[in-house]
Amino acid sequence: MLSTALPEAELRGTQLASSSPSPRPQFHTNTSFLAMPLNCIAPKPEHGSSNGRVEALSETSKSHTRAALYPITLKFEEVVYKVKLEQKGSCWGSWITREKTILNGITGVVYPGEILAMLGPSGSGKTTLLTALGGRLTGKLSGKITYNGQPFSGALKRRTGFVAQDDVLYPHLTVTETLLFTALLRLPNSLSRDEKAQHVERVIAELGLTRCRNSMIGGPLFRGISGGEKKRVSIGQEMLINPSLLLLDEPTSGLDSTAAQRILTTIKGLASGGRTVVTTIHQPSSRLYHMFDKVVLLSEGCPIYYGSASTALDYFSSIGFSTSLTVNPADVLLDLANGISPDFKPSVEQVDNTEEEEKSVKDALISAYEKNISTRLKAELCSTDVNHYVNTTKEASARNDMSEQWCTSWWHQFKVLLQRGVRERRYDAFNKLRIFQVISVAVLGGLLWWHTPASHISDRIALLFFFSVFWGFYPLYNAVFTFPQERTMLIKERSSGMYRLSSYFLARTFSDLPLELALPTAFVFIIYWMGGLKPDPVTFILSLVIVLYSVLVSQSLGLAFGAILMDIKQATTLASVTTLVFLIAGGYYVQQIPSFIVWLKYLSYSYYCYKLLLGVQYKEDDVYECSKGEPCRVGDLPAIKSMGLNHLWVDVAIMALMLVGYRLVAYMALHRVRLR
DSSP states (O other): OHHHHSOGGGOSSSSOOSSSOOOOOOOOOOTTTTOOOSSSOOOOOOOOOOOHHHHTSOHHHHTTOOOOSSOOOEEEEEEEEEEEEEEEOSSTTOEEEEEEEEEEEEEEEEOTTOEEEEEOOTTSSHHHHHHHHTTOOOSEEEEEEEETTBOOOHHHHTTEEEEOSSOOOOTTSBHHHHHHHHHHHHSOTTSOHHHHHHHHHHHHHHTTOGGGTTSBOOBTTBOOSOHHHHHHHHHHHHHTTOOSEEEEESTTTTOOHHHHHHHHHHHHHHHHTTOEEEEEOSSOOHHHHTTOSEEEEEETTEEEEEEEGGGHHHHHHHTTOOOSSOOOHHHHHHHHHTTOOTTOOOOGGGGGGHHHHHHHHHHHHHHHHIIIIIHHHHHHHHHOOOHHHHHHHHHHHHHOTTTTSOSSOHHHHHHHHHHHHHHHTHHHHTOHHHHHHHHHHHHHHHHHTTTOOTTOHHHHHHHHHHHHHHHHHHHHHHHHTHHHHTHHHHHHHHHTTOSOHHHHHHHHHHHTHHHHHHHHHHHHHHHHHHHTOOOOHHHHHHHHHHHHHHHHHHHHHHHHHHHHHOOHHHHHHHHHHHHHHHHHTTSSSOSSOOGGGGGGGGGOHHHHHHHHHHHHHOOTTOEEEEETTEEEEGGGSHHHHHHOSSOHHHHHHHHHHHHHHHHHHHHHHHHTSOOO
């Protein structure tokens, strides 16, 4: 039996006493370093005594410790998660819906100061469980997850740090800029900008990022900092808020052994400061494995071990799965999770029975878990006394009834996001290729329409239509990429409660205006005078304003397409179809549109832009030389007569409705983005 295989003192996580809860780890509190409020207030820290393990930390490790002002005991009981899968049936192409169980009855508890590692092969449900513990999982989730005996809440969200497996960072920001903007958004207004900057400097020093502090993060198109440094920046973003609960998904993925050791040492130091740390890890080395306090081993969503990391091999030996070799414990655990018994070497004749052997091993492990661990674990959870933590949480709520609200004002969020947006896109927006593209088109167009005589009214009308088409569709295709490219960043930051969606939306759209308005302004300056249009300053200014107005409307439609579909390929396809329809129905190529489809032109903003440009250049009673020495009335020209030059203010109002309406649709569509 398990009780005879392992010493009682070593089985705090595995052999759980049914009469009394396991002793909670003591942790060192150090409020001298970044002891800032966990949400919007600055209450007094809880002080605890140091145990021998923490006192034995080196001075370097101690510098990582920061007091968690509200230690959190995380409990999860019988967590079950199912998803619906659709498969094509054999009859008439019908679809069959079935449920797949991703998590199946997982239970555990993590105390402040502990690191719980989730191990298991790919697809075993590690990331899903971590996402559920972070309050970010949507769908059919059952079971009970509590934090100091309370359910997940908005205040707890701002006390929780979540580091995803993929480092979602802006590539054109430096390390210091990335952390500073995070601090400005996530730390409360009670701290000044200088104080927040000081916190950033301390985090940079803590994580060993001083050498690369002024280096850009980098991306797929240009080189930046290394993978290990990116991971430390991601962890640093969460350290800034001094989290009580820290969740990390594969923090060592893709790193070499030394870089992984540094990351885990940092995490260990954070845990020793009183934080509750949960991490998934795929293939830890032996020295990383021995840094964990507890381990949860998953196999196809089912738990097969929960308990102390140091006694895992003893437990499996006690139920008949022992190894005679000195190996990395993590390797043995992962083999068992895959149904491979230690020291099992199948012969040629046994190859066909490998799947049956693996299923048999998994069934035996699940049965042993239910018999030896599950019952005692449930007993511990029932007897665990979390009243102290519950009272602490209630006391904090009583001191500040605004804990559920945002830590920073809307205006502060908007300013910081606007600054960050302009800083991030300073290289992408005004890159040489885009400037060359617009200027070269303007010069080429100016040469083609070089000083067009007033008698060549058809050519002048064509130039005005070119204005409306080029600046009706060029901004559209640029705006389509905006939200799909930032989807992962938006999900990450909104899931952590960093800012309001409205402040992000307005800041994101305003940060694009310098490019969106500067390039068309240069375009009009060049081609207007080269083309020989009406040489009147007022007419020129009005034409420029109309073009910029059309740019904003076009950008709005592109933002709406991107926000609705959140897929670049689909949004680009829809934009192509839309621009084709608007081009044909814009009033230039087809002037006598059949009555049953004439409504299409009223949906085209390029139609209204073209009409306004005509109205600025010409009046119906103006005359031009239609043939040698013979004047003709402009209003009688078929191309202008079909458009009409009256009720221009109505066209301005319609474009204003489009401008507001498209952006409102984009904003509402972003609300539908699932924060997972």
